Amino acid sequence: MRSEEFMTAYKELTKRFHRMHQLSHLSSMAHWDQATMMPEGGNDARAEALAELSVIMHQSMTQPDLADLFARAKEESLDEWEAANLREMHTHWQNENVLPEDLVRDKSLAGAKCEHAWRSQRPANDWEGFAANLKPVVELSRKEAEIRSQATGVSRYDALLNLYEPGMTSAKLDEIFGDVKTWLPELITKVQAKQKSESCLIPEGPFSVASQEALGRDVMGLMGFNFNGGRLDVSAHPFCGGVPEDVRLTTRYDESDFTQALMGVVHETGHACYEQNLRRDWISQPVSEARSMGIHESQSLFFEMQIGRHPAFLSLILPLLKKHFADQPAMALDNLQTLYTRVNPAFIRVDADEVTYPAHVILRYEIERALMEGEMEVDDIPAAWNEKMQAYLGVDTRGNFQNGPMQDIHWTDGSFGYFPSYTLGAMYAAQQFAAIRKVLPDVDAMIGKGDLAPIFAWLRENIWRNGSRYDTDTLITKATGESLNPQFFREHLEARYL
């Protein structure tokens, strides 16, 4: 009798989260539509509908009987996956439960307004207009950070960071990024000096959107994307959205340059394959969700950096390039390899090479932490941005807001704490590739032959299918034999670029 009563508590919780999964589905799809399909005039109605949905989801997660259900479920006899699921459900519940409903709605509306206006403000370089919308978003995020900080006992920024990267702290980030800052500037200088003498032809366009899209689809297929459960579309800011059963990834095309969109598609395909390979038998439960944003980015960066820009992979896809575009001297394999490993300190994070990329992330981390800790205001961002870009990459961003602090979408909807995930992801990816090389010593040759299945099988077994079964440290230790070790990333960069 007693055990049956306990089972009811856990099962009842799984039912609640099953409903949350359905609501997330509708939210993800409406967000995807907003970014890809929705006409301009539909935005206000969409923002309102999504805000209402976020409130309904919040209400579902703040039902008064949940505390009792969790208390009872914790005494039940659960197997390993069920116990992990209960742990993840509890984290979701705590994260949602501390926020007042008004804050959830206000943040959703302020974020939608800021993001939507940003789409036209960015091309207009309109910092003033953007700042006016960003300020309320920052205020609401600070409120959220304060509430989360009080609930968890960590600092305000760390409380947000933990939403994306559970278990990570800014103390740890300071250590990791502090180390990067000791060797990265010198590495960039060395690589630039080495590359100065290398000649590099720029492929001459136009490369039609239709051809680029067809190439993208071919490469997605090569990398295991399941088109029966997903799509490729266009959006202003590339992303991977949708739901595991129907993954929607996007890119953007420049007809004068196919190289960015191509690697963009490879990157998002990494996110997509993670989602498509989460365990289906647990699909509606938190334990089957991706482990963290850092691990998610590790998959996109594994695809883009460890595989995509690998010389052997470029040789593998060269015939596809020649199938979709007219041949030209710049399409020679050597030249493509040079092109895809050029290091150029520049404005845009998403277009940055993997050597300068960490500098973009560290800059954002430092600014967003200061914003959330109340040590910086929105009006201070452009000066801080310029100062750091000058210091880390020697790039002058004065007056160039659209390619400075207005280039990213993250802060528009209050996703403060997300940016570190990118560089953590790059580090996890390098560590995973090193682990794969141990079990598949021929991995470089295998990539060149298109024998990618064993690599994806390793990822599926060690990362994808585990979802949130383990905490991040356990996941990465089980997969690679040790905790996060940034040395693998440094070695990867030095091996490829020096």
Next chain:
Amino acid sequence: MRSEEFMTAYKELTKRFHRMHQLSHLSSMAHWDQATMMPEGGNDARAEALAELSVIMHQSMTQPDLADLFARAKEESLDEWEAANLREMHTHWQNENVLPEDLVRDKSLAGAKCEHAWRSQRPANDWEGFAANLKPVVELSRKEAEIRSQATGVSRYDALLNLYEPGMTSAKLDEIFGDVKTWLPELITKVQAKQKSESCLIPEGPFSVASQEALGRDVMGLMGFNFNGGRLDVSAHPFCGGVPEDVRLTTRYDESDFTQALMGVVHETGHACYEQNLRRDWISQPVSEARSMGIHESQSLFFEMQIGRHPAFLSLILPLLKKHFADQPAMALDNLQTLYTRVNPAFIRVDADEVTYPAHVILRYEIERALMEGEMEVDDIPAAWNEKMQAYLGVDTRGNFQNGPMQDIHWTDGSFGYFPSYTLGAMYAAQQFAAIRKVLPDVDAMIGKGDLAPIFAWLRENIWRNGSRYDTDTLITKATGESLNPQFFREHLEARYL
């Protein structure tokens, strides 16, 4: 004090319906995506998410405090629009409140399953497979009809009919359709005899999808569609979906024949303009919704039949045809006019000319009413279908399920009671055009000159902006000076075709 308390009840109700509007937004968009964008493998997850949403919407409409709110609101002092809104809210509430939650969920899931399988079963002419999925849909719809019948005191079929056409009865339909059946067969015979001697060239394709789409957009623009608040896409079954702020219409293209897709776009544009011109200041409230499906179809058929196939309109869009397609003898104005007024008894309702169209509707009305009243079973449909097609149109549908009872989407999700709206719409449209001719005697010449604004202004003032302010009979009487009078439809057909 007392009046304030009353105001709270009405205002509280408007808040509840505001939330319903947001949920409808998400539901409409997810349905649109399902029909236009979603990959096959995403269907199960989508069906589950939509079923969950339908339950949430049902729960919102069955909150125990609503009865008291309605009782209090009815005693309040409300202006005309508020009172009409209260009436419409009450109808929505009653319609939703009588259904048990399980039935709502089961019907949503059974409908999604049947509709999804139908997409591949129809091309495969797989009646057995389709019937297996349709049976549970019919059973659930019968349950719904029985519950609604007991709640409203009308017959089971009438109880469903009232969801689409409030105030309509099968007794009235028997009268209207019975009259049509006395003159339609003879009219068809006469028109066919007259058209036998007319030569008609069929335009020779291919007409690329891209050109057809560009032409469709031009024509939509000409007819006042606002692309800032809507889109045109492709789906297996053309429809007009989305929300008033973001109308999503679809068509399907056949590269060997542009004529069907073109008139399909004109038809859906009629629906779209109605939605886009509902009163924005009441947008989230039931009073601003379209009056009924019959009135909705009257707008699409006004656009398609009264304007679209009008000889003057064909002359107006002829330059657009020549802009998008190579000229050829079949593009001569006379020939196009002949082409667009040809009467051919055939299999497919959505492709039918306006003379034979009512026969398709009467057939479906008779079958669906018998199904809902328990006088016919799913297995009996093909024989009944064939018998009626032979009797009304002389068309043999034996063994041809895909172009027989499997051709439409309506029954797949249990929308029994919808079909009569099409022919009621055709009748309302003819009556509206006759009323416009009274105030704009030059209307035919105006169409030829592209001077369409006064026609749309009449529709906006008399139909679109009124939403559900009046019941259907009042709406049509205020607009045209009399109740529904099918004679206008007969006269329209006789004038155009004899």
